[in-house]
Amino acid sequence: MHEIKFKVNGEEKTASVESRLLLVHLIRENLSMTGTHIGCDTSSCGACTVLIDGKSAKSCTILAVQINGKDITTVEGLATAEGLHPLQEGFKENHALQCGFCTPGVMLRAVELLEKNPNPTEEEIRWGISGNLCRCTGYNNIVKAIQYAGAKMRGAELPSTEPEFV
Amino acid sequence: MIKCKTSKEIGGMGHSIKRKEDARFIQGKGNYVDDIKLPGMLYMDIVRSPYAYAKILNIDASKALEIPGVVAVVTGKDLEKYNLHWMPTLMSDTQMVLPTDTVMYQAQEVAAVIATSRYIARDGKEAVMVEYEPMKPLINAHKALDADAPLMRPDKEGQTNNHIWHWEAGDKEATDKVFADADVVVKEHMYIPRIHVASIETCGCVASYDKVDNHLTMYMTTQAPHAIRTVIALVAGHVGLTEEKIRVISPDIGGGFGGKVPVYPGYVIAIAVSFLTGSPIKWIEDRSENLQADSFARDYHIDVEMAGTKDGKIQATRFKVLADHGYTDASANPSKFPTGLFSIGTGSYDYGTAFMEADAVYTNKPPGGVAYRCSFRVTEAVHAIERITDIFAKEVNKDPAQLRFENFIKKEDFPWKSPTGWEYDSGDYHAGLQKAMDAIEYDALRKEQVEKRAEGKLMGIGISTFTEIVGAGPSKDFDILGIKMFDSAEIRVHPTGKAIARFGTKSQGQGHETTYAQIIAEELGIPSAHIQIEEGDTDTAPYGLGTYASRSTPTAGAAAAVAARKLRDKARKIAAYLMEVSEEDLEWEPGKFSVKGAPEKSKTIQEIVFAAYTNHPPGMEAGFEATHYYDPPNLTFPSGAYICVVDIDNETFEIKVRRFVAIDDCGNIINPMIVQGQVHGGLTQGIAPAMYEELIYDEDGNILNGTFMDYLVPTAVESPSWETGHTITPSPHHPIGAKGVGESPTVGAPPAIANAIVDALSVYGIQHMDIPITPYKIWKKLKEMGKI
Numbered sequence: 001m002h003e004i005k006f007k008v009n010g011e012e013k014t015a016s017v018e019s020r021l022l023l024v025h026l027i028r029e030n031l032s033m034t035g036t037h038i039g040c041d042t043s044s045c046g047a048c049t050v051l052i053d054g055k056s057a058k059s060c061t062i063l064a065v066q067i068n069g070k071d072i073t074t075v076e077g078l079a080t081a082e083g084l085h086p087l088q089e090g091f092k093e094n095h096a097l098q099c100g101f102c103t104p105g106v107m108l109r110a111v112e113l114l115e116k117n118p119n120p121t122e123e124e125i126r127w128g129i130s131g132n133l134c135r136c137t138g139y140n141n142i143v144k145a146i147q148y149a150g151a152k153m154r155g156a157e158l159p160s161t162e163p164e165f166v
Numbered sequence: 167m168i169k170c171k172t173s174k175e176i177g178g179m180g181h182s183i184k185r186k187e188d189a190r191f192i193q194g195k196g197n198y199v200d201d202i203k204l205p206g207m208l209y210m211d212i213v214r215s216p217y218a219y220a221k222i223l224n225i226d227a228s229k230a231l232e233i234p235g236v237v238a239v240v241t242g243k244d245l246e247k248y249n250l251h252w253m254p255t256l257m258s259d260t261q262m263v264l265p266t267d268t269v270m271y272q273a274q275e276v277a278a279v280i281a282t283s284r285y286i287a288r289d290g291k292e293a294v295m296v297e298y299e300p301m302k303p304l305i306n307a308h309k310a311l312d313a314d315a316p317l318m319r320p321d322k323e324g325q326t327n328n329h330i331w332h333w334e335a336g337d338k339e340a341t342d343k344v345f346a347d348a349d350v351v352v353k354e355h356m357y358i359p360r361i362h363v364a365s366i367e368t369c370g371c372v373a374s375y376d377k378v379d380n381h382l383t384m385y386m387t388t389q390a391p392h393a394i395r396t397v398i399a400l401v402a403g404h405v406g407l408t409e410e411k412i413r414v415i416s417p418d419i420g421g422g423f424g425g426k427v428p429v430y431p432g433y434v435i436a437i438a439v440s441f442l443t444g445s446p447i448k449w450i451e452d453r454s455e456n457l458q459a460d461s462f463a464r465d466y467h468i469d470v471e472m473a474g475t476k477d478g479k480i481q482a483t484r485f486k487v488l489a490d491h492g493y494t495d496a497s498a499n500p501s502k503f504p505t506g507l508f509s510i511g512t513g514s515y516d517y518g519t520a521f522m523e524a525d526a527v528y529t530n531k532p533p534g535g536v537a538y539r540c541s542f543r544v545t546e547a548v549h550a551i552e553r554i555t556d557i558f559a560k561e562v563n564k565d566p567a568q569l570r571f572e573n574f575i576k577k578e579d580f581p582w583k584s585p586t587g588w589e590y591d592s593g594d595y596h597a598g599l600q601k602a603m604d605a606i607e608y609d610a611l612r613k614e615q616v617e618k619r620a621e622g623k624l625m626g627i628g629i630s631t632f633t634e635i636v637g638a639g640p641s642k643d644f645d646i647l648g649i650k651m652f653d654s655a656e657i658r659v660h661p662t663g664k665a666i667a668r669f670g671t672k673s674q675g676q677g678h679e680t681t682y683a684q685i686i687a688e689e690l691g692i693p694s695a696h697i698q699i700e701e702g703d704t705d706t707a708p709y710g711l712g713t714y715a716s717r718s719t720p721t722a723g724a725a726a727a728v729a730a731r732k733l734r735d736k737a738r739k740i741a742a743y744l745m746e747v748s749e750e751d752l753e754w755e756p757g758k759f760s761v762k763g764a765p766e767k768s769k770t771i772q773e774i775v776f777a778a779y780t781n782h783p784p785g786m787e788a789g790f791e792a793t794h795y796y797d798p799p800n801l802t803f804p805s806g807a808y809i810c811v812v813d814i815d816n817e818t819f820e821i822k823v824r825r826f827v828a829i830d831d832c833g834n835i836i837n838p839m840i841v842q843g844q845v846h847g848g849l850t851q852g853i854a855p856a857m858y859e860e861l862i863y864d865e866d867g868n869i870l871n872g873t874f875m876d877y878l879v880p881t882a883v884e885s886p887s888w889e890t891g892h893t894i895t896p897s898p899h900h901p902i903g904a905k906g907v908g909e910s911p912t913v914g915a916p917p918a919i920a921n922a923i924v925d926a927l928s929v930y931g932i933q934h935m936d937i938p939i940t941p942y943k944i945w946k947k948l949k950e951m952g953k954i
Binding site: 018020021025028029032033034035036037038039040041042044045047074075076078079084088091092093095097098099100101102103104107122125126127129130131132133134135136137138139140141142143162163164165166 | 182184185187188189190191192193194195196197198200201203284285363364365366367368418419420421422423450452453454674675676677838839840841842843844845846847848849850851873874875879881882883885887888890891892
């Protein structure tokens, strides 16, 4: 067993873990934070995406021992006392989720995407989230949601959230 | 613009209300089955067969049982003691829970390991030693009926070959005659490959049996909790687990698409182990297990023919299907429809003669035949008719759009009797196709195509104008295991005018918590924001057959409207009493009754509801609640006109979908934002089988792409930017004129894409390519043809 010390959503944590324990299981089972999901066993779907020191990572592919001393952000840490994160708002306003299972992972991936590129094009967003699978939305509205969040974070005018279903 | 009868505050039909359910999902507060943790819970993992067909000689669990934390290893022999080693399928076939002697497909469940943690269960699984004697499997469905084919189901009395059932629809003699006399006959063989829904959440459960109360609570990923409760009672009733002792809870579901309708062996093993140990048992599949063992969709080999005149009038169609069901028929069709609603395959065209037949066979592949966002075989049928229509257009030298216009059923001819016996309720196919052509600028595209071809470039335009058939179904024909396919709604309005409504369906992302509230708001004028929707708990919700096959709005949505109307009738009586006028003197507008000619004299629905609890008329039952079980008089027939433009690289044959316009007609629209979202998602599940997805088996029955590394679910990069729109032809028999939409895009998109690709490749003389159409397949075909 290994003693590790880390932060989750700003809170100091310690845990005693087996060498083989995956980060996603540390988060879901040991910490009982179930917003991070598991959708595959080959690192393909991105449902388990979290931020490690601000960089998006698939938590099914990282051992818990590797996060010793690091700072993790999960979906539970996106909203603040002031309210929802712009991505959370963007996803809701633009109907960018249906079953909601992939959503936390896509949003966390998009946090890093917008950090690096505050005003991404549609193509940049599509490539940027290509490590995250969504089976429900067809991605159109996820693209819109990320553009909406980008605009909000830049202080730019918010794009319309009306569906173009004419 | 969609006209709304209610204000934005009331939020009835037609408003793009943001979804109520989103608040929990975007904050990581959804409650999916793997999020459930119970005290003393044990974990189950499943040992699976590496062979497609083998005798089990021995299962040695001793090493596994030595691992600290491994509690038990369960085999078929253990379940046999309780007669729980076999279970019925929804099609009245039988399926092994765990085998006692033979495995019938690769990845079949062989034994279950129960342990104190997920990791120890996996250690235990690795330590179980199974000795097999492999046999030569039957993989090719075309060889299933050969004399030397191994008999798949010797366990079934009277089963002397691998034939499961034969099915027919239409008039064979009349069809043969039209074909014999026709000027033009075109034919093609099409394989609609085996695919998998691959919802991002896999399947799983927590089975929790309480030995003291003899009561089972079953949390599971199911689209049909009530039907599943009945099935569990049928399977386990003999050991004392009767239906009143079973509570099925379907929590938040991470996508279903039909894959969460069946009862999988894992669920039953978890129940059996919980029953025997008294501990809650959690079983969650891996993705690979999900892809390799859970029910597949499609796998139809179709010979389709069309007869017509030289000037392009369709006269008849003929379909012959070979259906590969794997080792058991575990489809989820209505009982009387072994091929589901395949007989919709005569399409959107006005002709009177057709014949269809299908034969199903057993093979050494996983069982199923359920769904991929369309359970009832409509996708297969639509692919065949829309492809053969294009082939016919080419044969008679007509533009495929023009040929469709000339053959469409006209809007004034509805209701229309199809040659296979359906009564299409309504449609306006001309308007839909015209709208799609205008949106994509069809004529300009055809001109561009001529120019591109002159430059040696490959560009294709494909059309699909499909008719869907959903909303199963009328009880005279539709049942599953004898249970009629009605659905239900129960509305309770509290004294302060706020409501809770419960349904027999179960959302898996469709947004029922929002849309059902809108239907009730439309009928009662109570703001949809004040109406809480609940589904998925068999202890509280009224009985219903669940959510699949685009049936929720046509059945439970209708039930909601009818139940709300019962309440409005009661409200009218109370209003008349309160205002001391007769009921006939009252006028309804959303949210209130007012006196005719004296609009200042009115009672709001909230005042009326309060009176139902505080001041109800003498002799009237107090309270404000209603329930309705809706038995649809007919199915509903949504339709759509889709046009796809592709560019194909003439060296690498990479296919780029340049544009895709989808015009859907699902009748009256409850929430345009949600309908559009359904269309987007369905289209991506349409491009998936058209260009990427297929479960591939080698001749030994090994699955070659059973993980997300190689089973290619489209990402945001493969998925085009969809362009969507609608026409509205209300269903005349549905209480709110709605038709259902979830399946439509998955049904309509593949032939539009295939037609576009074949159109691009027609310069090489190609008439047809089976989906998924990939660059490699194109290269291979052209190589074989000597074109490159």
